[in-house]
Amino acid sequence: MHTASLAATTAGYAMPQLWRILTKTGYFIGLSGAIGATVTYATTVRPALRTATARSEDAEVLRRRTAHYLAWTGVVLLVAGYFQLAARVARAGKGMPFGDALAPDRIRDYLQAPAAKGAWMAQGTLYLVQNVVLVTAAATLIALFVPAVRRQTDRIALAALPLALAVTLIAGVPTTTPADLDAWLNPVFGQTHIVAGTVWLGGLALLVALAGTRKHLGDGAGLLWAETWRRFGLVAMVCVGAVTVSGLWLSWKHVGGISQLWTTGYGIALLVKLLLVSGLVTAGAFNQFWLMPRIVRARTTDDTTSLLHLTLRHFPKVVWGEVILGVAVLVVVPFISGSARTEAGSPKAVSSGTLFASGAALAIALAVSLYATAKASDALARRGLPSSAA
Known part of the structure; x- marks a missing residue:
């Protein structure tokens, strides 16, 4: 009885085709690499390398590895973007086989299609701008394969950062005037979700890759990595x-009730994602x-042996687990399509002053809890230390 009911409820859910799963997952991996690596380098790695605890030899090893990593993220972004x-071409209009959509002339026709009635810009034109920026960002990063360019890693990374962010932000620009406040907020929250998620997952991947240099680092590298993990911890909490x-x-826009998380196709995919993200948060905690x-x-206490072991052996093992969970999240994302409300026949979600007040209170409570988490971590660190050291 329950199986039959579930089948009836999820009848409106369309399972994505394999090419759609691969292209969307690949695209978000590309975004995570470019956005996450450049933001993490700017906010975490670069400042840590400039501290007094960073030996010049260790800093050079990490800069060199970072440059190669950033260059490869450019390659991945370029391929994934294409x-x-x-995939957008294949899904446009009445659709076409994905193999046909790969042809340059099909892509050109899509990008040059006229604007729809009432639109201030053609959708194809918006994606043309997005992909010009994408190619520019990828080319900037790929330039780091050239030894002479690698000497300017700081400048290249900082130049690529806004370009990488613009790739996703441009895609969120509406081509028609939003009808109401909710229509304005949907892309804002959508892009916030994408940027924060890619910074988080892409940053983890970069730091795991950099931790692989431990055999080439000096005994004092634990101090450098302690500062690196501390800085990224703050970024991750944000x-x-x-x-x-x-x-x-x-979730509120697309899910009309808790039960829809396990009675609709959209809800089931979202529930799997929530469980994976919970695993990420647990690992972070x-x-x-x-x-x-x-x-x-x-x-x-200047325990360099323990510090080196914790920062370059124990910590990266946990982060590797987070990276695996993060990739799993990206694999699930293509399955979160449509709306659980539509599948279940629930009414459309409409915001209100009460909702915004509740959301503001929740955001404040979340900020307080994250601040309390940081303070609790500091308190645990001071436990057992001599009063002079604490």
């Missing part, structure tokens, strides 16, 4: 807050409440 554009707030808005306090204590 297949994502072809991302968690942004992903949570934007995710709640998007483990880092904050168990690993970071131990790193701080080792740093304070």
Whole structure:
């Protein structure tokens, strides 16, 4: 009886085709690489390398690895962007086979199609601008394969950062005037969700890749990496807050009740994503409440052996698990299509003053909880230290 009911409820759900799963997952991997790596380099790696604890030899090793990593993210972004554009062509209008949509002339026709009635810009023109920016961002990053250019890694990374962000932000620009406040907020929260998620997951991947240089680092590299993990912990907490707030808005727009999480195709896919993200948050909490306090204590007591072990062996193992969970999240994303409300026949979600007040209160509570998390981690780090060291 339950199986029959579930089949009836999910009848309106369209399972994505394999090419759609691969292109969308690949596109978000490309965005995570470009956005996450450049933002994390600017906010975490670069400042840590400039601290007094960074040996010049260790800093050079990490800069060189970062440059190669950024160059490869450019390659991935370029390839993923092309297949994502072809996927848009395949889904446009009455649709066409994905293989046909890969042809340059089909892509050209799509990008040159006239604007729809009432639109201020053609959808194809918007995607043309997006992909010009994408190619520019990718080319900027790919230039780091050239040895002479790698000497300017800081400038290249900082130049690529706004370009990488613009790739997704441009895609969120509406081509018609939004009808109401909700229509304005949907792309805002959608892009917030994408940017925060890609910074979080892409940053984790970059730091795991950099941790692979531990055999080429000196015994004092633990101090450098302690600062790196500390800085990224703050970035990750901001991302968690942004992903949570934007995710709640998007979930409310598309899910009309808790039961729709397991009685609709959209809801089931979203539930799987929520479980995976919960795993990411749990791993992050483990880092904050168990690993970071131990790193701080080792740093304070000048225990370089423990510090090196914690920052370059133990911590990266946990982060590897987070990266795997993050990739799983991106694989699930293509399955979250349509709306659970539509499948279940629920009314359209309409915002109100009460909703915004509740959302503001929730955002404040979340900010307070994240601040309390940081303070609790500091308190745990000070536990057991001599009063002079604390």
